[in-house]
Amino acid sequence: MDIQGLAKEVLASIGGAQNVVSDEICMTRLRLVLADVSKVDETRIDSLRGVLGTSRRGDSGLEIVFGPRTVERTFRAFESLRRQKPSAKGPDDEAVAQPAEKGVPAPAATHAIRHRAEPQDRMSESDVDTLKSLLGDIAGDAATEGPRLLVVNGPNLNMLGIREPSLYGSTTYSELVERCQRTARACGFVECRCYQSNHEGDLVDEIQRAWKTFDGIVLNPAAYTHTSVALLDALKAVAIPTVEVHITKVDEREDFRQVSYVREACFETIAGEGIEGYEHAIRDLARKVLR
Ligand code: DQA
Numbered sequence: 001m002d003i004q005g006l007a008k009e010v011l012a013s014i015g016g017a018q019n020v021v022s023d024e025i026c027m028t029r030l031r032l033v034l035a036d037v038s039k040v041d042e043t044r045i046d047s048l049r050g051v052l053g054t055s056r057r058g059d060s061g062l063e064i065v066f067g068p069r070t071v072e073r074t075f076r077a078f079e080s081l082r083r084q085k086p087s088a089k090g091p092d093d094e095a096v097a098q099p100a101e102k103g104v105p106a107p108a109a110t111h112a113i114r115h116r117a118e119p120q121d122r123m124s125e126s127d128v129d130t131l132k133s134l135l136g137d138i139a140g141d142a143a144t145e146g147p148r149l150l151v152v153n154g155p156n157l158n159m160l161g162i163r164e165p166s167l168y169g170s171t172t173y174s175e176l177v178e179r180c181q182r183t184a185r186a187c188g189f190v191e192c193r194c195y196q197s198n199h200e201g202d203l204v205d206e207i208q209r210a211w212k213t214f215d216g217i218v219l220n221p222a223a224y225t226h227t228s229v230a231l232l233d234a235l236k237a238v239a240i241p242t243v244e245v246h247i248t249k250v251d252e253r254e255d256f257r258q259v260s261y262v263r264e265a266c267f268e269t270i271a272g273e274g275i276e277g278y279e280h281a282i283r284d285l286a287r288k289v290l291r
Contacts, residue, residue, distance in 0.1 A: 003070070006050050007077035010064060013048075015039025017082045021060070028052075028071050029063040030078065037062065043202070047209055049193075050074065146190030147215040147289050149282065150240075151180045152206055154222030155198040160275075168247050171275045180218070183279040187286035189216075200224055200231070207234040216285035217242040218278060225250070225260045235265035241288050243281035246271040 001009070011017060014034060021033040034040065040062055042054050053065040066074055153173075156163055161172035171179075177194040184192035193214070195206045203224065210217060217240050221231050225246070235242055242265060249272030250257045263269055268284055270277040 001049050003050075003073045003077050006048060006070070007074050007081055009048050010045060010051075010074070010078060011081050013041045013044040014062065017084075020082055023075070023078065023082070025071055025075050026063070028068050029065050030071065030075055031057070032062045032064070033060050034062060035060070043205070047205070049213070147188065147286075148191040148193070148213065149180075149184045149189040149216050149218065149285065150206070150210050150214040151177075151184075151192060151194045151218045151278065151282075152203060153194070153196040153220050154203055154224045157220060157222050158196050158198070169274055176275055176278065179275065180278050180282060183282045184286075187282055188290050189282075189286065192282075200228055203228075204230050204234045207231070207238055210240055211238040214240060216240060216289045218245055218281045218285065219243070219262060219266070220245045220247070220278075221262050225262060226257055228261055232261045232265055235262060241285060242266045243285055244269040245277045245281045247274055247277060248272060 010030070011020075014020065014032065015036060016039075019035050019039050021035055023033075024031050037056070037060055045051055045054050045064060050066055050070045051064060052067060055063045055065070057063055153176075157176075158173045160168055160176060161170055173196065180194055181192045197203050197206070203221065207217070207219075217235070219231075219235070219242055221228060221244075224231055225244070242262075244260065244262055244266040246269070250260070251271060260269070267288065268281070270281050270284075273280055
């Protein structure tokens with residue numbers, strides 16, 4: 001999707017131009033204040049290529065995280081869409097256009113828009129973490145041609161570094177993302193999207209979205225390994241070469257961890273190599289996909 005398309009999708013997913021009270025850029029985020037946050041479709045926003053995440057801010061704020069290169073261009077496209085007069089819209093704008101609503105402020109006329117980060121917007125530690133993990137996204141952002149890698153992590157893997165360190169180690173999830181992106185780039189992938197969710201359906205959605213978009217998948221389904229036929233079916237449906245990864249030696253753990261539903265749809269399983277297992281999987285996928 002090009003930047004114009006991305007901006008249109010973002011605008012449509014937040015309830016259209018008349019729902020935007022104000023917008024600004026903060027670091028790699030588009031920071032929005034909305035008239036009615038219930039109109040936000042976060043699942044749709046999260047599914048957009050170029051969007052790395054969303055977070056709520058207070059009662060009416062929403063932040064959408066982009067890669068460092070994407071944010072400025074998306075903001076400019078978003079701004080010009082917001083300011084378009086309804087009469088000027090063409091057929092393509094249908095997805096963005098919304099019927100006018102009573103009591104909702106007109107965005108451009110009544111609200112000042114700040115384009116620059118203010119002093120109080122100095123980077124917090126979490127912004128620094130986000131930026132660090134996103135820097136690896138630059139290559140994928142700029143390059144459009146070439147093999148793309150999707151790394152999917154299931155429930156509780158966002159707690160890496162905190163969660164049972166004697167089993168899972170001290171590496172955090174954002175460090176894992178950084179390492180995957182570095183390895184993927186070194187192996188020749190032009191994009192490495194890292195996705196984590198605690199929800200089975202979201203993981204299924206993400207795998208489905210990979211169809212015709214990604215060339216290889218590294219998947220640690222975590223606890224869903226041992227229960228999810230839905231994940232197995234999603235992998236079979238998209239038929240993308242996939243490596244199953246487990247940080248621990250699942251085969252040597254409890255009986256209930258001895259079953260893996262997804263294994264049938266994966267060409268390899270790597271278990272017990274810690275975080276390095278992801279890098280091993282990326283190298284093996286590169287050999288298979290880039291041949
Ligand atoms: C895991 C093993 C699973 O049994 C467990 O539920 C996880 C992580 C691993 O990486 O070792 O959450 O997939």
